[in-house]
Amino acid sequence: MAQTSVFGSSLLIQGSEALLAERAVTTRVTQAQREHPDAELTQVAAPELADGRFADLIGGSLFASWVIVVVTDLANLPDHALALVKQTALHPYPELCLVLVHGGGNKGKGFIDALKKAKVTRIAADPVKSWKLPEFVTSEARRLRMGMDAHAAQDLIDAVGSDLRSLTAALSQLAADYENEQLTGEMVRRYFAGRAEVTSFAVADDALAGRAGPALEKLRWALDTGVAPVLVTSALANSLRGLGKYLELRSVRMPDNDLARQVGVPPWKIRDLSKLSRDWSSRGVSVAIRAVAHTDEQVKGAAADPGFALEQLLLIVQQARKLQAR
Template identity: 30%
Template sequence: MAAAPRRSPSTSKSAIPQLSWRSPQPAPVVLVSGPEDVCAERATATLRDYLRAEDPSLEVSDLRADDYVAGSLLGVTSPSLFGEPRLVRVTGVEKCSDAFLSEALSYLAQPQEGATLVLRHTGATVRGKKLLDAIRAGTGGGVEIACPAIKRDSDKFDFAAGEFRAAQKRIVPTALRTLVSAFADDVTELAAACQQLISDVPGDITDQIVERYYGGRVETSAFTVADTAIAGRYGDALIALRHALASGADPVPLVAAIASKLRTMARVAGHRESSAALAARLGLKDWQVDRAKRDLAGWNEASLSGAIQAAARADLEVKGGSRDPVFSLERLVTVIATRAPYAS
């Protein structure tokens, strides 16, 4: 909580401090902006815990800016008889009503002493821009906590690594990669999985522990199929595919996992830069580049191009273009594992 405020390059025009969602600080007005709800919720909860630790009598109130009753903001921020500190959390600012917008702008001119007003704006619309501009101009003595979307694999890896680092918990790199792969489509579930391992496991978190907890995840099975096929282990790849399907895996994410690894290989192929330089330029992690370089062993431009085309066709077929998606998957695995030309 004592970390010094820092300015984000993306909000360099802002006149107020830009804080990390991992180390928020209270202020009369706190703008929590950006689409990543899991980060926004974490930041808001941390603020609540900090304020409550300072004074257990903290009063917490919640308002919706899009379903707002006139006068509510002043009512919940005004001092009570005994002067307890107040935390007011407002959601839906990106859909705020005219009444809320008007009262919030008036509030900025004279924030209530002892109150912390947290405004959540996802950035989904430009609604409330006048309010955001006023806060960022310094009206109200606010701070901003940015919660940008976590979409790229490297962002998800950094997020998960940060979860364990914040808890002073060690997880071996390969276990972390497996965990991120297991929850590649849902950052909220990834956050919950990290917290479960932090809470449950007394020592270091190993590959075996992650496999025991989350080995049945569809995405983990998908990357196992992809890894064995790309390595040319045809028999193992078919066994892994059948195991994944028998465990209830959906063909769509299976194809997506294979296609994702092939695309990374294609992006890395032919470059002579260091892993660090190439990773920085492509928006990947060093280990992703190193893995792609290892995966490229035994591949050439023609076989990689053919595999990518096969993955594109399989993606179409498992999404309704074929009456037998399992056959489409098996044919894709065959093309990749054998490096054979695509058979129509």
């Protein structure tokens, strides 16, 4: 069966995850250039489509009858250009490959709804949910000709963070040394030695587990090596929210995969939450979350010494862990 041409079509890429949006654009442009290597390619931000520029772009040139036009930042399309862009998106002419990129949100909703109603092809570029990050990492590893299980993927996330660009860059570094190999958590930790041990999530893990001394040591090391204080409060808030949701749902009969989805964590993390739940009550989690919110304000400017504020927070979390439900 012959592949359908991407010319004479429109593509809407919608979502706030820039890396995924850029990849979708690259894929579409590559398809178009394979069809017609001589096609004229133009990428333009929507606010720049003034004074009839869009009409000039889609009209091609004397030297290229095939045209690829990528319009980014669609939410900020000028009103006077809206009618022509919309008409073209709904009825692209045969020599045009049109790609529209919308960063999400409600701005330009009427235009987006019209495209959806007309069944214009759409690719979502939404942020990857926290519990799906290990799946994203393992998929990226396969793309780079490496094997990786969910535990090793989570070790990488703990070392690097949840930003997709940082994760893909880290995987590219690993691929340079471990292509066609099966990555283990030990290999990841060794490769990122020093970085994984001071990650904000490592501080949060020790704090919630009652390891106050190691948590304080890792906090000081993290701050000394440039970890932003706000990342520590963010990690603590994320871990406490997950624990709180688990405490609410643990009595509900459901498979671990479904429970993990409800809590917002990878399935294997349920075992860790189960262990933590033996020493935490919903009351204690509530107290700790309020303390994290207060400290978050402090490290964002209210405190003269963010490091001291974070040290005090870890002590409060330790005390909250001992609180029993009333």
